[in-house]
Amino acid sequence: MSKISRVLIQGAGIGGLVAATALARRGVHVDVVEHRPPGAVLGVGLNQPGNALAVMREIGVLDDCLRRGYQYSDLRVITADGATVDIPPPPFPGVPPNNAIQRRELCQVLLDAARNAGARLYHGTTLSEIREEADGVHAAFAAKADGATVPEAARYDLLAGFDGIRSQVRKHVFGDRYDAEYTGFTCWRISLPRPAELDRIVYSLSGDVKATLIPLGATDSYVALVAPQEQIGVRPTASQIADTIKTLLGRFPGWIGELAAVVSADSASAAFSPIEQVTLREPWYRGRVVVAGDAAHASTPHMAQGAAMAAEDAVVLAQCLDAEHDVEKALRTWWERRMPRAGFVQDYSAALLRSESGVPTSLDEELLRTPMPAAQARLAEPY
Numbered sequence: 001m002s003k004i005s006r007v008l009i010q011g012a013g014i015g016g017l018v019a020a021t022a023l024a025r026r027g028v029h030v031d032v033v034e035h036r037p038p039g040a041v042l043g044v045g046l047n048q049p050g051n052a053l054a055v056m057r058e059i060g061v062l063d064d065c066l067r068r069g070y071q072y073s074d075l076r077v078i079t080a081d082g083a084t085v086d087i088p089p090p091p092f093p094g095v096p097p098n099n100a101i102q103r104r105e106l107c108q109v110l111l112d113a114a115r116n117a118g119a120r121l122y123h124g125t126t127l128s129e130i131r132e133e134a135d136g137v138h139a140a141f142a143a144k145a146d147g148a149t150v151p152e153a154a155r156y157d158l159l160a161g162f163d164g165i166r167s168q169v170r171k172h173v174f175g176d177r178y179d180a181e182y183t184g185f186t187c188w189r190i191s192l193p194r195p196a197e198l199d200r201i202v203y204s205l206s207g208d209v210k211a212t213l214i215p216l217g218a219t220d221s222y223v224a225l226v227a228p229q230e231q232i233g234v235r236p237t238a239s240q241i242a243d244t245i246k247t248l249l250g251r252f253p254g255w256i257g258e259l260a261a262v263v264s265a266d267s268a269s270a271a272f273s274p275i276e277q278v279t280l281r282e283p284w285y286r287g288r289v290v291v292a293g294d295a296a297h298a299s300t301p302h303m304a305q306g307a308a309m310a311a312e313d314a315v316v317l318a319q320c321l322d323a324e325h326d327v328e329k330a331l332r333t334w335w336e337r338r339m340p341r342a343g344f345v346q347d348y349s350a351a352l353l354r355s356e357s358g359v360p361t362s363l364d365e366e367l368l369r370t371p372m373p374a375a376q377a378r379l380a381e382p383y
């Protein structure tokens with residue numbers, strides 16, 4: 001391990017918790033601050049492709065994820081004219097190709113893993129001061145939720161910002177240069193009873209609306225609908241979100257359209273979010289401050305790889321700090337390993353978004369000459 005013995009991670013999402021586990025297992029003192037209260041998990045479900053499962057194996061939680069999730073092999077595309085195309089996954093050595101899981105289940109597995117590895121987690125608090133020093137960072141904290149336990153102000157060898165799309169740590173290092181950019185599309189999500197036809201991830205297009213349906217177990221499923229929207233105005237209310245989901249689902253033929261009938265106006269799981277991208281066009285670190293996961297490269301959800309990329313960032317960061325004594329060199333190696341892979345996911349996902357909505361650029365068309373199976377095969381290569 002390099003000279004890093006104390007690390008502060010901001011953000012107890014997927015990337016932050018994987019980083020906490022990977023570093024604490026190597027004997028590093030890790031503190032994690034998360035501004036949400038414990039148990040507040042955003043989103044419904046998630047697909048873990050084989051590369052994400054390889055990370056779960058590396059940090060020792062693969063069996064837990066598989067026990068709580070739903071494994072399947074091919075992904076299915078239902079075209080606008082109703083044709084069904086099944087795309088087999090590339091081989092991922094030693095792990096299943098796909099595991100669909102409830103976000104709250106995955107979060108619990110990762111929280112337990114981080115704690116068991118020795119990381120200290122503080123919910124309901126956030127950084128109130130970041131002072132960079134030659135070989136470390138001085139940090140102070142503020143409570144964001146009632147009753148939160150706030151860590152003492154302290155010095156760390158490294159600060160890692162896994163704090164998502166509106167990252168405060170990214171803002172600290174880069175100002176507003178890399179603020180999230182709205183793509184012109186929104187995502188409407190809901191948890192529904194699992195229809196019998198849904199035994200693998202299904203993608204379907206109806207006009208300019210894309211549906212992604214994920215089985216989450218014997219009885220549950222998760223539906224995400226991506227639709228164009230020029231501007232984001234006032235945030236919709238819960239019943240408006242449910243109404244929109246009903247309308248969008250109703251545009252699909254067959255069993256997907258029939259799901260509109262089971263969407264109820266008071267569904268607690270119905271959620272809306274603008275689809276935004278972050279593209280950090282320079283090294284994802286400065287001195288002893290690192291920015292990773294969605295904070296560095298949030299992408300459109302079209303490859304279901306964002307959380308996988310955050311998890312890969314996290315374990316590769318720990319590997320690089322482990323292998324190289326010189327911290328600057330370790331961080332450079334980390335970024336050089338991560339940037340092409342996360343950039344590929346981001347570019348390919350955005351190209352899919354634009355091409356499916358009928359407005360691909362010539363660069364998108366060039367990129368999409370690599371068909372989906374070959375794109376996935378690239379991600380089956382070691383991270």
Ligand SMILES: Cc1cc2nc3c(=O)[nH]c(=O)nc-3n(C[C@H](O)[C@H](O)[C@H](O)COP(=O)(O)OP(=O)(O)OC[C@H]3O[C@@H](n4cnc5c(N)ncnc54)[C@H](O)[C@@H]3O)c2cc1C
Pocket residue numbers: 010011012013014015016033034035036045046047048049052125126127162163164165166167168187189224273292293294295298299301304305306307308309310
């Ligand atoms: C509709 C949709 C579907 C998706 N489906 C998939 C999928 O199937 N598979 C997949 O791999 N990816 C998927 N993704 C992407 C995935 O959700 C993200 O890429 C992933 O969650 C990023 O992880 P992260 O740890 O970088 O950030 P996040 O998960 O956003 O975690 C950031 C954490 O930081 C905390 N935080 C933020 N600011 C502060 C602050 N100031 N102080 C303290 N804490 C803070 C947040 O509360 C949060 O807990 C999807 C995304 C969308 C929008």
